[in-house]
Amino acid sequence: MPIDTIALEKAIKRAIPVTHLEIEDQSSGCGENYAIVLVSEAFQGKPTLARHRMVNELLKDQISQMHAFSQKTYTPKQYEDLQAKAA
Secondary structure (H helix, E strand, O other): OOOOHHHHHHHHHHHOOOOEEEEEEOOOOOOOEEEEEEEOHHHOOOOHHHHHHHHHHHOHHHHOOOOEEEEEEEOHHHHHHHHHHHO
């Protein structure tokens, strides 16, 4: 059963404080391949692997219905620095 973007967004925002969230359905609309960029204060002090494990645990029901899921996780400061470099 495909997952829709709105359900994914709700699941994330219900679980942790979100500063910025981008969800991209990379499966041409069939809902089986998602990439997210997630910025949250909840990631403060956690290494990347711990952040990814946290998100995987939050979304385990949704991820189990997907073919592929990728994530980029940042603290607000990291995301701000990333945006400054891109400008």
